[in-house]
Amino acid sequence: MKVLLVSWHCRNGTAEGLVAARVAEALARHGHEVTLLTRTAPDLEGVEVHRVEPDPPGAFDRLSRAMDRWGRVGAIPHLLRGCTVEEAGWVRAVARRASELGPFDVLHSRLNPASSHLAALAVLERIDLPWCAYFSDPWPHHLYPEPYRFTVGPLSRRRQERFLDTMLDRAGSLIFPSGQLRDWLLVGPREEFRGKAFVAPHPGTAGASPAVSFLKT
Numbered sequence: 103m104k105v106l107l108v109s110w111h112c113r114n115g116t117a118e119g120l121v122a123a124r125v126a127e128a129l130a131r132h133g134h135e136v137t138l139l140t141r142t143a144p145d146l147e148g149v150e151v152h153r154v155e156p157d158p159p160g161a162f163d164r165l166s167r168a169m170d171r172w173g174r175v176g177a178i179p180h181l182l183r184g185c186t187v188e189e190a191g192w193v194r195a196v197a198r199r200a201s202e203l204g205p206f207d208v209l210h211s212r213l214n215p216a217s218s219h220l221a222a223l224a225v226l227e228r229i230d231l232p233w234c235a236y237f238s239d240p241w242p243h244h245l246y247p248e249p250y251r252f253t254v255g256p257l258s259r260r261r262q263e264r265f266l267d268t269m270l271d272r273a274g275s276l277i278f279p280s281g282q283l284r285d286w287l288l289v290g291p292r293e294e295f296r297g298k299a300f301v302a303p304h305p306g307t308a309g310a311s312p313a314v315s316f317l318k319t
Contacts, residue, residue: 103134103135103207103208104134104135104137104205104206104207104208105129105134105135105136105137105206105207105208105209105210106137106139106200106203106204106206106208106209106210106225106231107122107125107126107129107136107137107138107139107210107211107212108138108139108140108196108200108209108210108211108212108218108221108222108225109122109138109139109140109211109212109218110140110141110189110192110215110217110218110221111140111141111142111212111214111215112126112138112140112141112142112144112146112151113142113144113146114141114142114144117238118212118214118238119142121212121238121304122140122212123144123146124304125210125212126138126146126149127146127147127148127149130146130147130148130149131147131148135150136148136149136150137149137150137152137203137206138150138151138152139152139154139196139199139200139221140152140153140154141153141154141192152199152203154192154195154196154199155192155195156188156189156190156191156192156194156195157191157192157194157195158191159187159191189215189217189220192217192221193217193220193221193224194224196221196224196225197221197224197225197227197228198228200225200228200229201225201228201229204229205229206229206231207231207232208231208232208233208234209222209225209226209229209231209232209233209234210233210234210235210236211233211234211235211236212236212238213235213236213237213238213239213241214238214239214241216241216242216265219235219269220265222235223268223269223272226272232274232275233272233273233274233275234273234274234275234276234277235269235270235273235275235276235277236276236277236278236302237276237277237278237283237287238279239283240283240286240287241262241266242254242259242262242263242265242266244259244262245286245287247286267292270288270292270295271295273298274298275298275299275300276288276295276298276299276300277299277300277301277302278299278300278301278302279301279302279303279304280301280303281301284296284299284301
């Protein structure tokens with residue numbers, strides 16, 4: 103299978119970066135053709151890695167940065183896009199690069215951060231692919247359980263949760279590292295997505311069979 107893997111982090115000193123690298127290499131070892139679009143540039147065995155730089159800021163991006171000095175008004179662009187100026191530029195660049203490198207059989211993206219899933223949504227606007235979305239942590243952050251606390255305004259909460267609902271609805275399969283996280287996020291109206299939710303613990307260095315089983319969509 104030709105796998106397009108989108109992950110902001112990859113072997114860059116972060117926990118998610120380490121796991122993303124293990125997943126990519128595990129898929130390659132099992133005979134898949136893996137193309138990784140990432141913000142970093144690691145050397146991965148058997149994986150075609152493309153470091154994607156964010157697009158230069160456009161007019162809206164420059165306005166967003168200027169608005170950062172305007173207090174709460176400066177939060178409006180971030181609210182609309184669901185990410186920072188840099189992340190928005192990366193999302194655009196990933197979608198364009200994916201359309202240039204295709205075709206692919208399946209898309210896999212890894213949250214954390216959410217920009218990886220936002221990039222996947224942008225890819226799907228250009229290419230029709232089955233999508234496997236991985237959630238390493240609760241997102242949006244205000245959905246973290248106690249004792250975590252995040253100060254988020256009501257508009258931002260609703261906007262981010264709309265992004266979450268779009269991700270859950272659009273993805274063909276949803277992967278969580280534990281049943282606890284799956285059950286924490288997929289409650290209430292989101293219970294309808296449990297039928298396509300799977301648990302795949304983080305792969306270790308010795309074996310990675312969970313890393314290759316979750317691409318069933």
